[in-house]
Amino acid sequence: MRIGVAATPTVALPSLNWLLDSEHELVRTITVPDKPSGRGRVLTPSIVAQWSQEHGIPCLKPSHSDELIGHLEDLDLVITIGYGVILPEKILSLPKHGFINLHFSLLPSYRGAAPVQRALAHGESVSGVTVFALDKGMDTGPIYISLSSPIDPIWRASELLEVLSQMGPKALEDTCELIMRNEPPKIQSGESSLAPKISVEEAQLDFKNSARVISNNVRAFYPSPSAWTLFRGEKMKISRTGNIVTSSDVTSGEIRVDANSITIGCANNECIEILELTPAGKHEMRASDWARGARILPGEIFG
Numbered sequence: 001m002r003i004g005v006a007a008t009p010t011v012a013l014p015s016l017n018w019l020l021d022s023e024h025e026l027v028r029t030i031t032v033p034d035k036p037s038g039r040g041r042v043l044t045p046s047i048v049a050q051w052s053q054e055h056g057i058p059c060l061k062p063s064h065s066d067e068l069i070g071h072l073e074d075l076d077l078v079i080t081i082g083y084g085v086i087l088p089e090k091i092l093s094l095p096k097h098g099f100i101n102l103h104f105s106l107l108p109s110y111r112g113a114a115p116v117q118r119a120l121a122h123g124e125s126v127s128g129v130t131v132f133a134l135d136k137g138m139d140t141g142p143i144y145i146s147l148s149s150p151i152d153p154i155w156r157a158s159e160l161l162e163v164l165s166q167m168g169p170k171a172l173e174d175t176c177e178l179i180m181r182n183e184p185p186k187i188q189s190g191e192s193s194l195a196p197k198i199s200v201e202e203a204q205l206d207f208k209n210s211a212r213v214i215s216n217n218v219r220a221f222y223p224s225p226s227a228w229t230l231f232r233g234e235k236m237k238i239s240r241t242g243n244i245v246t247s248s249d250v251t252s253g254e255i256r257v258d259a260n261s262i263t264i265g266c267a268n269n270e271c272i273e274i275l276e277l278t279p280a281g282k283h284e285m286r287a288s289d290w291a292r293g294a295r296i297l298p299g300e301i302f303g
Helices: 010-021 047-055 115-121 157-180 211-221 287-294
Strands: 002-007 025-030 035-037 042-044 077-081 099-103 126-133 143-150 228-231 234-246 255-257 262-265 270-278
Touching: 002 010, 010 025, 010 047, 010 077, 010 157, 025 047, 077 157, 099 157, 115 126, 115 157, 115 211, 126 157, 143 157, 157 211, 211 234, 211 270, 262 287, 270 287
Parallel strands: 002 025, 002 077, 077 099
Antiparallel strands: 035 042, 099 126, 126 143, 228 234, 234 270, 255 262, 262 270
């Protein structure tokens, strides 16, 4: 088939690389326009645009979906992977077989922009990928393929996304075979849930929650927007936690330092170990290294 890919983030790269070596023809990619980046606010192409240039694949960067008219009618199929733009039905109908989406959850669970982050925040033990036909709804189209994967308890969003992105080529390959055999997708069934984008405000940690909730949120929000708290009035990002222990004489948010670990008081007489963090204006570091330089006073807190 003649295929286009509408995508923006790094998680699309395994599927793009698969397409190059597949029986299908990757005709063009579609991504968002270049955006200002860095201190100099230099216009920078998306990861997918950079990949396309490196591999000699024509890349469209429409500012409005109507700009796609005239560029999709010669395609059999368009695959979307984290494109980040909602397309109207008049665009979805232009390719011969329409649009399909590679989504990083087991639909109908976690429909929306942040399925991996929401699954980790809710303490899920299983995730997966789903390929479905795009319709006018939010991740509501009929499903071709779902593949599941257990979630390692130490994985953060970055690690889980990497695992799921590597599952993409198999799911897309199987879907393309179904489409070429004219096998229809199946209507979604089961209980649905939503996965809206994570805001910076939502990523602020509240140590009045249980240690497990804190751990799940740190995993879910890494690397962006990253879980955070306040220390001496400045923002402190928390990027990795460790053991959960019980302590009867610690208050919520209280920082405890010993020779080998940094722990923070949580609800239910629990403490959670902090392994890695990023102080304001500095690079990510081990919490124990930070504590040696910060000279934590008795009773100091996060929050």
